[in-house]
Amino acid sequence: MERRTFVATLAAMAAGLAGMPVRSSTGETEIRYLRPPGALDEEDFLGRCIHCGQCGETCPNRCIRYFGLENGAASLDTPYIVPRDKACILCMKCGEVCPTGAIKPLQRELETILDGVKMGHAWVDESICLSYQGKTCGVCYRACPLQDVAITVGRLEQPHVTDKCVGCGLCERSCIQMPQAIRIAPSHA
Amino acid sequence: MSKPNSGGRRFLLRRHLNKLRWLSLAVVFAMLVLLPFLHVYQTYVAAHGYDLLSPDEKLLYDVMEAITSPFVKEPAEALDAIKGNTWSGTIWGFKMSDPLAVVGQIAAGHGVHWPFVVTVAVPLLATLLLGRFFCGWICPATFIYELTSNFAALLKWAGIDVGRRRLDRRLKYGVLAFGLIASAASGSILVAAVYPPAIIGRELYYAIAWGGLGAGAAFFAATLLFDLLVARRGFCRYLCPGGALYSLLGRYRAVRLRRTVETCNDCAKCNGVCEFGLDPMRDGFGQECNNCTACVAVCPTDALVFTIKVVDVAPQGPGHLGRRYRHGEASAAPSPAIEAKEAAA
Incomplete structure (x- = not known):
């Protein structure tokens, strides 16, 4: 191939690609997933993550999994967490090992976690929550690593999620109701 | 090493570098297998539930404990020292990344993130010095590709046709x-999805830690078939994006091979053994040579040597021990006999 033709072909391919809405290809999956704690906003995260797999290889809880093609090509081999399967324990090791800062390095301290982690936000479906049905439960409150900061309980252990919830998902993981009455709304969605 | 009159050749380290290279490839590959197992072991330790493990999991736990207990006291924390793969890894807090990871991240992120860029320093320096050495000495995909290449030679010996096409390296x-x-x-x-070493690192982790393979495994299998059925080492030679980047970075590498024209006998063994299809016999190394030293190991007259020079020497013509020289053919054009020999090799 002549150099000129080669460059022209490249330019044509580039033009073709530029028109493709690849960015919008995320969010295709039916799975309600979270990014690891300290992850950047979805677009910046995808631009940073190099798919090296070190976050998952460091996670002591094995809650970080990796996408195949089900969430679009841009998400291939990127890490995610499904809290109902295995929730994040906020150990912050993934951010420490991440080479690109796609997951920010954060100290494992209350203030840093409250400031830096925004995986999602828990919400309570009062129509199925046992405590709101008069059966004192309180499991979500006891599972929360940020008790009385991110979640408080009232009469009959009825849970109230505060603005400080970081979305680790331990409440959703431990909710004894099926389907679960407390769930994380992912912040990337 | 040889005694006088023993008939043996003098010990030359460079003739044995190829074995050292195989050792290096095997060690890197073994590490990529071991690390996910260590990770799984760490998670078992962290869970404090040995009695709850299945017999298989207990076996894994016991084996990993036997391997690591002489070195570490607190495996859950201490084994975090080495993580990752050749694409990007951490060794005692020191992070190193593949140049393609850095270039690719800059492209994807539309900006430069310096804490990540500096992780390429050591690999980059080594590449500027040694050229595309990663491809020959470290790449976990090379380990498999080169075994495939040997397997293809076996098939050829058994009379089964394998791909021998030559494509455009560009x-x-x-x-x-x-x-x-x-x-x-x-x-x-x-x-990252079409770069075999990154795929191997990830897929080994998926296979060992999660018991399944990702999309990359299918792609890698396709490249193996391409190598076997279309062109020998075809992916590395003609398609690998990382190999392309390493070649560009290694264009003016300081350490390169040179043919000593005085002792070369034009036997073409070097050309036959070169995995990248280069032309050492006619001084054709170029930016794609990965200093793998397979040609050095095979040279019967030890005519291939290392030099410190940023460009190849100009073609030096036929080797002085070569047949053509002895027959008085001074022409630099290759003779039909040598062409035939090279094709057969």
Whole structure:
């Protein structure tokens, strides 16, 4: 191939690609997933993550999994967490090992976690929550690593999620109701 | 090492570097297998539930404990010292990344993130010095590709046809450019999906820690078939985006091979053994030579030597021990006999 033709072909391919809405290809999956704690906003995260797999290889809880093609090509081999399967324990090791800062390095301290982690936000479906049905439960409150900061309980252990919830998902993981009455709304969605 | 009159050749380290290279490839590959097992072991330790493990899991636990207990006291924390793979890894807090990871991330992220860029320093320096050595000495995909290449030679010996096509080497620069453009357009480092060493690192982890394979495994299997059925070491030679980047960085490498024309006998063994299809017999090394030293090991007259020089020597003509020289043919053009020999090799 002549150099000129080669460059022209490249330019044509580039033009073709530029028109493709690849960015919008995320969010295709039916799975309600979270990014690891300290992850950047979805677009910046995808631009940073190099798919090296070190976050998952460091996670002591094995809650970080990796996408195949089900969430679009841009998400291939990127890490995610499904809290109902295995929730994040906020150990912050993934951010420490991440080479690109796609997951920010954060100290494992209350203030840093409250400031830096925004995986999602828990919400309570009062129509199925046992405590709101008069059966004192309180499991979500006891599972929360940020008790009385991110979640408080009232009469009959009825849970109230505060603005400080970081979305680790331990409440959703431990909710004894099926389907679960407390769930994380992912912040990337 | 040889005693006088023993008839043996003098011990030359460079003739044995190829074995050292195989050792290096095997060690890197073994590490990529071991690390996910260590990770799984760490998670078992962290869970404090040995009695709850299944017999298989207990076996894994016991084996990993036996391997690591002489070195570490607190495996759950201490084994975090070595993580990752050749694409990007951490060794005692020191992070190193593949140059393609850095270039690809810059393309995908539309900006430079310096804490990540500095992780390429050591690999980059080594590449500027040694050229495409990663491809021959470290790449976990090379380990498999080269075994496949040997397997193909076996098939050929058994009379089964294997791919021997030659394509345009510049294709891979196109793949590199296209991969970077696609990464920039999608905002995600797509080039990582078609780079075999990154795929191997990930897929070994998926297979061992999660008991399954990802999309990359299918791609890698396709490249193996391509190597076997279309062109020997075809992916590395013609398509690998990382190989393209390493070749560009290694164009003016300081350490390179040179043919000593005085002792060369034009036997063409070097050309036959070269995995990248280069032309050492006619001084054709170029930016694609990965200093693998397979040609050095095979040279019967030890005519291939290392030099410190940033460019190859100009073609020096036929070797002085060569047949043509002895027959008085001074022409630099290769004779039909040598061409036939090279094709057969």
